[in-house]
Amino acid sequence: MVTRHSSTGNPSLSEARGCDTSGLIVIHTMFRRLFTDAPRLVREVASGDTERSKVIGNHIAEIVSGLHHHHQGEDLLLWDRLESRSPACAIHVKLMRSQHASVAALLEQLDTAVPVWQRSAAPEDGAQVAALLDEVRTVLFVHLGQEEELILPAASTSLSQREWDELGEYGMAGIPKNRLMINLGFVLEAFSPEERSTWMKANVPGIARALYGLFGRRQYASHYRRVYGTMPS
Numbered sequence: 001m002v003t004r005h006s007s008t009g010n011p012s013l014s015e016a017r018g019c020d021t022s023g024l025i026v027i028h029t030m031f032r033r034l035f036t037d038a039p040r041l042v043r044e045v046a047s048g049d050t051e052r053s054k055v056i057g058n059h060i061a062e063i064v065s066g067l068h069h070h071h072q073g074e075d076l077l078l079w080d081r082l083e084s085r086s087p088a089c090a091i092h093v094k095l096m097r098s099q100h101a102s103v104a105a106l107l108e109q110l111d112t113a114v115p116v117w118q119r120s121a122a123p124e125d126g127a128q129v130a131a132l133l134d135e136v137r138t139v140l141f142v143h144l145g146q147e148e149e150l151i152l153p154a155a156s157t158s159l160s161q162r163e164w165d166e167l168g169e170y171g172m173a174g175i176p177k178n179r180l181m182i183n184l185g186f187v188l189e190a191f192s193p194e195e196r197s198t199w200m201k202a203n204v205p206g207i208a209r210a211l212y213g214l215f216g217r218r219q220y221a222s223h224y225r226r227v228y229g230t231m232p233s
């Protein structure tokens with residue numbers, strides 16, 4: 001099916017409905033990994049070690065904000081379009097909206113609990129942060145799986161590639177410039193070292209690939225080691 005270009009009224013190839021949604025699976029893989037590791041990272045911080053609670057708390061705040069922004073993009077750019085173009089999908093969109101609301105409520109609680117723990121590094125404050133992260137992981141994993149199963153097939157036939165790409169652009173715009181390379185490093189964790197350059201060539205602009213090779217990979221490795229205590233694979 002071909003839609004009409006809104007400004008010209010002429011059919012446009014770029015507006016043909018149908019898009020490749022596989023990039024979202026890569027982002028989901030990143031969030032699954034980050035939110036699987038997060039509660040353990042918090043529980044490993046020793047009582048009173050505020051230097052460490054600051055490092056891990058900043059990491060948690062960053063992934064919480066990344067997830068929140070990712071969901072905002074879907075709320076703004078995906079749900080209404082799907083509801084109007086694929087009415088059979090409306091019930092699934094309703095489910096997605098309510099899951100996003102559940103995740104957002106937990107993320108808001110983390111926004112409050114993390115700074116308290118960062119200042120105190122008290123075991124009871126850490127336990128509260130870790131318990132919230134456990135809950136996020138549980139709710140999030142159900143949500144991501146259902147989004148892949150119920151939403152992506154409808155999105156891949158209802159949205160144009162340009163519309164789908166707006167999601168990625170919205171996501172990128174929310175990342176501070178000095179954290180772009182670190183985010184790319186976490187995205188690349190979805191792939192084996194051998195698959196990474198193939199994926200980069202297909203998905204990352206040449207200039208960003210060059211910058212990642214020049215300094216980004218080292219910036220990511222140093223951040224990763226500070227958070228995880230080991231070098232990335």
Ligand SMILES: [Fe+2]
Binds near residue numbers: 071074096100143147
């Ligand atoms: Fe979502």
